Amino acid sequence: MQFPESWLREFCNPSLTTQELADTLTMAGLEVEELQPVAPPFTGIVVGEIKEAVQHPDADRLRICQVDVGQGALLNIVCGAPNARVGIKIPCATVGAELPPGEDGKPFKIKVGKLRGVESQGMLCSAKELKIADDNGGLLELPADAPLGQNIREYLNLDDTLMTLKLTPNLAHCLSVYGIAREVSALTGAPLKAPTFPSVAATNQDTLAVKISAPDLCGRFSGRVVRGVNTQAQTPAWMVNHLARCGQRSVSPLVDISNYVMFELGRPSHIFDLDKIQGGLDVRWGKSGEQLKLLNGNTVTVDEKVGVIADAHQVESLAGIMGGDATAVNDDTQNIYIEAAFWWPSAIAGRSRRFNFSTDAGHRFERGVDPELTVEHIERITQLVIDICGTPNTTVGPIDDQRVNMPVAKPVTLRVARAEKVIGMPLTQQRVADALRGLGLPVTEGEGVVTVQPPSFRFDLQIEEDLIEEVARMVGYNNLPTTPPLAPITASVCKEAQRSPHALRHHLADLGYQETINYSFVDERWEHELAGNANPIKLLNPIASQMSVMRSTLLGSLLSVVKFNVDRKASRVRVFEIGRVFHKDASVQNTDTTVQGFDQPMHVAGIAFGSAAPLQWGTKEQAADFFDxxxxxxxxxxPAVPQFEAAEHPAMHPGRCAKVLVNGQAVGHVGELHPRWRQSWELTQAPVMFELSLDAVLHRDVPKSTGVAKFPNVERDIAVIVKESVTHAQLMAAVHAAKTQGLLRNAVLFDVYRPKSESAAMAMDEKSLAVRLTLNSDEATLNEAQIEGVVQAVLAELAAQVSARLRA
Known part of the structure; x- marks a missing residue:
């Protein structure tokens, strides 16, 4: 929020410098993000009046002006501004004056000079030349009552500072100059000048029928009819300046009044053109398909989740966000309806972002605006309307105030001992109570406790910790002692059977993969194609159209990384990611780490594209394949030994995909990218990918030590003929199932032979598998009888389980 320091000091003026005031606010949690002077340094510029203006004899665009600056003699000044005319008061730089520095950083000094042969004894200035505005439409015209000769810095209050505060969402009560002044008063003890709201007497009995159909949207609605206003009046310069220094441009008198009160008191309001309202007003939730043209020119379509103000024929306004164009005031407006309401924060929050814009009103209402002062603020707005836009025919109606669903704040109790423990410094009950009373909070004291009844403007005070924060703010964060923690620090020890994700990252890096970190939001098409997920979890407010759903697989994100690199001439890409995926699961309940209805497991996935190894002279270049x-x-x-079973996966080649099993449990998939997706992603070769459950990868069985064999190993090779359909896993399972009395220590498949033609020994649907058996005994060297017994036991088991026969 931006505002001028001088406006703040009108409500509370502590004996602090600008920097001290900024530091005090910052250390109380109201971070002053920027301090900026209203105007750059310049001197010698005073209020002047043009008494005479004649055409320059030698220049069509120049005029010779006689200017009175209160010195008795008139100054002869040549001016090229289009609005230089008799009778206006303007800033005049006299001889010796210094204008703001230019692009070279040096001030421009005014001297007596000649323009086309005519002497000029100064310079008439525009707002842009003084660098107090960007408008270059001509001379800066001052009000007619501006005193001649007065220093322009003093007259326009240019020795002021713009303060920009970065407020957290819980500080909604500081979204006004008066709200900040209330904080300054509590922090410094300086007196607070509370605003008064004298009632404007009703001079007519006109009211507008208002119906509140949605009490869960609007808790209070106040309004007043004012007739006979002059909307073509000019907004006073003081109000224009206040708005400009809050970052708000002047629009029209009625709009300016509404904006001024919003910045002054934090109350967004709206002024309708009364004659454009058909029938009465209905405050309700929108209906699907209803449309509204807003004041910003956009036409929006509302639904049942957006609050509106409607008349008998159409929607007139987005509740608490922005008014509609149909009932907007303009130069022809004569009768108005002033509205001030309390909108429930939950009914306003997030609604403007549905339409891709935000407003000052919505920003305040979704955080909470005081519901108790709607009538008082209408009185303030009414008085300003009369002062600025009033005419002899202006009449004011009574205020119609409807209270249908007002918030009821519950008392909050603070334990002084608890506050001491959290803040980390000794506190007396008196100090705690004084700090809270200084903020304007009603306080009652008990034995060791302080109870606060939150006022209507403090929506953020709900639990004990909220009051502790207020005490800490009033004490000042810079005054809190530096205290080392007293809690014992115990290092967490990982289980020996569990390795950390950090170690897993190092392992993957050792295998040649590079880590990537991607968004959990992905393109909906990836979910349909790569995960076979026809109903992904959709985002209500995606940050981009191509990031509209939550991912249920990491493969899409990794493929996009591969594609990005390949498009930039990378010939070899090996990447991995450890991240969370998201599935709908009705069995998941709400806990501290889970969300009801959604499963969010961690996965690890990787992709290898290009050659299996970096380019080198020692080996031939070969593309990475499934087996790599x-x-x-x-x-x-x-050390777990996974099994691989042929399987199908939406993202993978139907014949080059395997399910990964550990101890019989499926933990993921590995395979080559499906040819269809390889073509759609325009990849020159198929990448090979894997995706595994992170928990399965992090678990590691604790190694068990065994003694070194005292007797030599014995190796025997056997070759068996089996059907083509027999897998390696089936073969190894049969070998290890043989009854060998513990003599078989290892078995390795080392050769596969398939016949090129039919023969008596092998059919075309058969293959030969050669297995090397490693035998050993802890008791003695094996003899031939023991070795032969093991071989025969293995062959018998192979014959029984996979119908294998020994190859001749």
Whole structure:
């Protein structure tokens, strides 16, 4: 929020410098983000009046002006401004004056000079030349009552400072100059000048029928009819300046009055053209399909979740956000309806973002605006309307005030001992109570406790910690002692069977992969194609159209990284990601770490594209294939020995995809990208990918030590013929199932042979698998009888389980 320091000091003027005031606010939680002077340094510029203006004899665009600056003699000044005319008062830079520095950083000094042969004894200035506005429409015209000869810095209060506050959402009561002044008074003890709201006597009995159909939207609605206003009146310069220094341009008198009161008191309001309202007003929730043209020119379509103000024929306003164009005041407006309401914050929050804009009114109402002062603020607005736009025919109606659903604040109790513990410094009950009373909070004291009844303007005071924060703010964060923590610090020890994600990242980096971090929001098309998810979790307010759903797989994000790099001539890409995925699951309940109806497990995934190894002279370049990535998966899961079963996955090649199982439980998939998606992603070759449950990868069985074999190993090779459909896993399961009395220590498949033609030994649907058996005994060297017994037991089991026969 931006505002001028001088306006703040009108309500509360502590004996602090500008910097001290900014520091005090910052250390009380109201961060002063920027201090900026209203105008740059300049001297010698005073209020002048043009007494005569004649055409320059040698220049069509120049005029010779006689200017009175209160020195007795008139100054002869040549001026090229289009609005230089007799009778206006303007800033006049006299001889010796210094104008604001130019682009070179040096001030411009005024001297006596000649323009086309005519002597000029000064310079008449525009707002842009003084660098107090960007408008370059001509000379800055001052009010007719501006005193001649007065220093322009003093007259326009240019020795002022613009303060910009960065407020947290809980400080809604500071979204006004008076609200900030209330904080300054509490912090410094300086007296607070509370505004008064004298009642404007009703001079007519006109009212407008208002119906509140949605008490959960609007808790209070106040309004007043004012007739016979002059909307073509000019907004006073003081109000224009106040608005400009709050970052708000002047629009028209009625709009300016509404904006002024909003910045002054924090109350957004709206002024309707009474003659454009058909029938009465109905405050209700919108209806699906209703449309409204807003004051900003946009036409929006509302639904049942957006509050509106409607008349008998159409929607006239977005409740608490922005008025409609149909009932906007203009130069022809004569009769108005002033509205001030209390809108429930939950009914306003997020509504303007549905239409991709935000307003000052919505910003305040969604945080909470005092519901108790609607009538008083209408009185303030009415008085300003009469003062600025009033005519002899102006009449004012009575205020219609409807209170249908007002908020009821519950008392909040603060334990002084608890405050001491949280803040970390000794506090007396008196100091705590005084700090809270200084903020204007009603306080009652008990034995060791302080109870506060939150006032209507403090929506943020709900629990004990809120009051502790207020005490800390009043004490001043810079006054809190530096106290080392007293709690014992115990290092968390990981289980030996559990490794950390950090170690997993190092392992993947050792395998040649690089980590990426991607958004959890992805393109809906990725979910349909790569995850087979026809009903993904959709975002209500996506940050981009191509990031509209939550991902249920990491593969889409990794593929986009591969595509990005390949498009930039990268020939080899190996990337991985550890991240969360999201699934709908009705069995999940609400806890501290879960959300009802949604499962959010962690996954690890990787993609290898291009050659299996970096380019080198020692080996031939070969593209990474299924078995390269399968080996990486085995390395990740080691010492567990995973099994791989042929499977199908929406993202993977139907014949080059496997399900990964550990101890019989499926933990993920590994495979080559489906040819369809390879084509749609325009990749020159198919990347190979994997995705695993992170929990399965992080679990590691504790290694068990075994003694070194005292006797030599014995190796025997066998070759068996089996059907083509027999898998490696089935073969190994049969080998290890053989009854070998613990003599079989290892078995490795080392050769696969398929016949090129039918023969007596092998059919075309058969293959030969060669297995090397490693045997050993802890008791003695194996003899031939023991070795042969193991071999025969293995062959018998192979024959029984996979119908294998020994190859001749």
């Amino acid at each position: 990535v399968k080996a990486d998966v085995e390395a990740l899961l080691a």
